[in-house]
Amino acid sequence: MNSNDCRNKKIYFRWRINTMNKRIMAGIMTGVMFSVAGQTVAFAMPGDIKEAVMESGYNAYDHTNSYANYSDSDLISIQGYYVATAQAMIRQSPFGEIYGSVTPGQEYYVVGECADCMWYKISGDVSGYVYAAYLVPKSDYFVPAINTEQTWNVRDLNMKMTVTNTSAVHVRRAPSVTGEIITALSEGEEVHVTGNVLNTEWYECKYNGETAYICDDYLTPELPQTMACTAKKLNVRAAADGNSPVIGTLNHGDKERISADENGWLRFSLPDGRIGYVSDEYMAVVDQ
Template sequence: MQKRRSIILAFCFILMAGLIQLEEPAKAEGTAVTISTHNLNVRQGPGLSYPILGQAQKDDRFNILSQKGEWIEIDFKGKKGWVASWLVSLNTSGQGTLAETANSSQAIVATDGLRVRKGPGTGYAVLGTVHKGSSYNIQDSEGSWVKLQTPYGDGWVSSEYVQVSSKKKNTSNVSTSKTGRITANSLNIRSKPSLQGAVIGKLNTGDIVAVTSQNGSWTEISFSGDTGWISSQYIKLQSPQSGGSNTKQPNSGQTGTVTATALTVRNKGSLNGKPIGSVSKGQSFTILEEMNNWSKIEYQSGSYGWVASWFLEKTAAKKSGSSQHPVNGSTAVILHNGSNIRKSASTQSSVIHRANKGDSFDIISLQNDWYELRLPNGETGYVAGWIVSVNGSAPKVEKPGAEIHLKNKTIVLDPGHGGRDNGTTGARGTLEKTLTLRTAQLLYDKLRAAGANVILTRNSDSYLPLPSRVGVSHYHNADAFISIHYDSIADRTVRGMTTYYYHSFQKNLAANIHSNVTSLTNLRDRGYRLGDYHVIRENKRNAVLLELGYLSNPAEEILITSAHYQQSVAAGIYQGLARYFKN
């Protein structure tokens, strides 16, 4: 009996030992990583300053040896190497993985045209589409669906088509050990690590930037509250002792020319600073102080604020001259009869000349929001920049105070067509879908700088059904929905702009935008009228559809694709929206 009991106990012990061994592979599931990007540098230590041991390719898998901060030590081909944790995904099991990483991770889209839905299931409405390589913050998860922050607002995508990074990239508080100094002038910042990436900004020699990651010959940097990519050969990585991004440089003796369409001025050198004004592309200012990649300027007479240094093209300060704004032979065209030209740049100054609509004057300089003009008698005078249109390189001036009426308004911009739908093709080959997106992106920058909440129905060359475009308007309770198009007709002599509305409550918005665009562009006025188009007919919000010129007219195609026209039409829509909300 005792012997039998001993045999049973021995058998149980063997069985338990076997069960314990069976559990080990499951435990090992969490000790490996999968590479989430192409040509990832594997380094000899936990930091960007360590030498490169080799490169790992996307979807390669390696066992984890240890972890230090944001870096993971892996077994790399028999050697110990380190990779950045935000560029790999942990191989873990169980349905709770996404939920556990929500609010602290990012999802990288693994396929093109991934649909973003209003809820966690295919039965919910499509808000828009996102594309391969895009990265978005994870908000929540439910079953096989994840909730992301997207350009269309918070929406749900299938987790099958995204990769979850193990740690959310921190672009607002990058440690001082991850900074670099730029070694080239006019260095392009791109939207992705490729020469095919869109140029989203420029940097110059000596600029200090926060480095987020490296990917082969490209370096990812913190830029404008997000990230961008630059060529690695034009950045020199720095240690904390070499003067990182916290270096304060008072009285730099430089001027900065604004390179963004509209640049927000803030009350402190941070994206958390309160917007207190706006400056326009081409305007130049003396840089009074620099700190943390921000520059302090006098943006109006007696008013000071901070702007992002990465949107300034810096040059040595000029010693003389009342204006440092590049005008280069530009002319100002009067928009209204009886416009006042004054002795100095102020509405309190005496009137020395009256001009009528269509009169043109050479621009000598730009002082704050006023153009200095050369009059027919050889004298000079000043005209308010918001009552003229400009031909040439001189910057456009927005009417002061317009941003007050746009702040906190929700505006949906709908670039027509996209993806498999090219729209019309111009006489010289311009694709409508490309031009509508270009216009929308310019307008997006201007409205965001004014404090508006702006949503694009698409921000890339993607197809979006008409009901989905309307759905974006309804989902966000848009204060205004602007559908942007360019026209075409068999008769190549037809030209001009037309604005459409469908419901009577949309008419006032159409009138305000139409009058301002035609004034600033001098395009032939074809009027605003009733139009039976899906995106305005089915839209319960204030919505208009703009046909901003004829691509079928060869001469007009050249005009409307020019940088000058694109700036002018964006300014016209901007001012039209401001006037509508003001009234």
């Protein structure tokens, strides 16, 4: 593996869903806390998150301090068809009892996404919750054809990042260390990131009008930058924690000057001078 592409040591940048994929690989113990209908719930994730998502032998109720259900009113509305990219479990609640599994390549109707928690609720023959990394919008799903140029499932992003942690990084035509090298960018150069290649360590970006790919170990969000809310309604919290008090809300299209990224929570100043935090899953860069 070329040192200009991906290092063995992970650098954790949780930007949209990409960092949860990194945690799967990293095998770290992580605790997730959030509030549902006024009830505080702590899900203790296993050492390998993929175990909880993909293996039927794990039941998170052994590790929770209360029982929780989401109602549709608690979800960030999506109301659209998504396609499964892996055989992930369908669960009664995030990391909860297993109802079944999704089939790779099959369409599922997604009702919404859990606020501050990257799980989708699907509705159909078997309704429940599926980890968001394994579902992609139908319009973004591609099935590579035999003997033709390969395509990849990419989750849309729209942000400015900067090359860091290396003197130079390769820009490639495919999200792989075997992909053809287009050029190399030096540390400090700005990159327009347009997507995250699902279940990989690669960002999709634009280089001279061409779609290209850079390993995510070497790109850091460029802050401060102005970003807009992409959700219909997004909670603003008092701290970088899904369990902290809600001190306000953003509506779709609201713009804020983001000053920092704290482990996946974007920090900005409210009009009254208080500091607020929102999940980076629902913010996108805009021109100032």
